[in-house]
Amino acid sequence: MTETHIEGPLYAPRMKVYPQAVHGRFRRIKWTLLAITLSIYYLLPFVRWDRGPGLPNQAVLVDLPHRRFYFFFIELWPQEVYYFTGLLILAALVLFLMNALAGRIWCGYLCPQTVWTDLFYAIERWVEGDRRERIRSDKQGLSFTRLRQLVTKHTLWLLIAWWTGGAWVLYFSDAPTLVKDLLTFQAPMVAYIWIGILTATTYTFAGHAREQICIYMCPWPRIQAALTDEWALNVTYRVDRGEPRMSVKKAEQLRQHDQAAGDCIDCHQCINVCPTGVDIREGIQLGCIQCGLCIDACDAVMRQVDRPTGLIAYDTDINAGRRLAGKPPLYRPIRARTLLYGGLIALVGAIMIYALATR
Structure with a gap:
């Protein structure tokens, strides 16, 4: 029996990625979606909705002490968990439909990891310059200018990560009141703990792990590869x-x-x-x-x-x-797979609307 010798490392070392700024139609689409999604996430807790006396007036609220979930005019109780199940099914079907039409467009435009990483990259370019400047700065080593850039960049990253964690906890209590309590250090300790956890994860994932999350940690690329077909764009x-x-x-x-x-x-x-x-x-x-x-x-x-x-x-x-072969291109966005997903989305959506309307 002959011995097999493996030369070189089993895993390739990580090569730092320096994305260059680009302008064009898809970049504008990404900026637009980034602005819309982050505005919704950061500002939605402050939207008010009048439900009458004695009820919270926050439009979207997870009221854990009273075991209620409020979403504008909808109020859900713990025993109505099947609505959340329906939402998860709808989300999965929409993801499958997006994949059948145009591959990983969720990953490229709407995934939170992509959105926050895009924002962190924009800050990095604003502070350190574009691709060539960042590569040159890394090669030159530490200097006063480089130290100032790093401190500025990481401070801005931490501020965004902190507000990201802070915005999340606002969905679980009255937002203006909790903001005041947080600033005066009168908020519950659990709020500070969760803000700390989400600050650390956002800073790490969007600022440092970046593409490693997409390539190694996220399961969707592997699932998506099994769901796609030859007609998906x-x-x-x-x-x-x-x-x-x-x-x-x-x-x-x-x-x-x-x-x-x-x-x-x-x-x-x-x-x-x-x-x-x-x-x-x-x-x-x-x-x-x-x-x-x-x-x-x-x-x-x-x-x-x-x-x-x-x-x-x-x-x-x-x-x-x-x-x-000299033939014209052929596209089939409407086919059995997309019709099936679209039909299931309509069916589940109709059942949920009917159930809500006849509660």
Whole structure:
């Protein structure tokens, strides 16, 4: 029996990711959704809703002492836990439908980890500069300027993480009253404990773990891979158009002689802007959260070199084969899978609405 020797480490060391700022349609969509979701999370506890005398007037409130959950005009009791079960089923079905239509768009646009990490990255760029400046600062070592940048960045991160934890506990008590009690150190100790826990987790996950949460800790990428099919749209590098890669000058020379030349100029902009450091040209990968930032970066480069945009786009592998065969692209957003999910969402939603209306 021969012995097998494994050379090198079993796990590759982590390479720090320095995402570059990018502008474009998908970046604007992400900024818009970030502003909407964070505004809802931070401000919703302060929205008032008049329920009459003797009842809390906070629109959304988990009233643990009285065992009630208030959501605007809806009031739920502990024995009505089936409504929460219905909401969880609806959430799962909506997630499945999103996956069937366009892959991991939840991960790329709406996942809390993505939203807060985007915000932390924005602060990092504002304090330390863009990709090149951050790489250069890390290589140069510690100086007074670098120390000032690090203190400023981590202070802002901690403030956001603290307010994130603080906003969470506001859903469990009257928000204005609890804010006053927190500031005067008269709030219950459990409130301070939970704020501390959520501050630490937000600071760690969004500021330090970042893409490691998406790649290693989150189970959804693995579940999603088992649920997707060949018709789901995914951020795709169109190999049929991009290969073979070469410089702009060489590609122009080959095209003048009617020889094959790909549109990809190997500029690495798609990699530089990726928040998880993925090279989308290697195909669909576990680390790709389908955020579309590489599309914005690639489209900008294509416009600069006077080539058509869409070298990277939301597409299917089926269409790559169809284009190589000279056939037009084919999209099927409405198919058995999406109709099934949509029908189940409508059914569960109708049952819940009927149950609420006839309580």
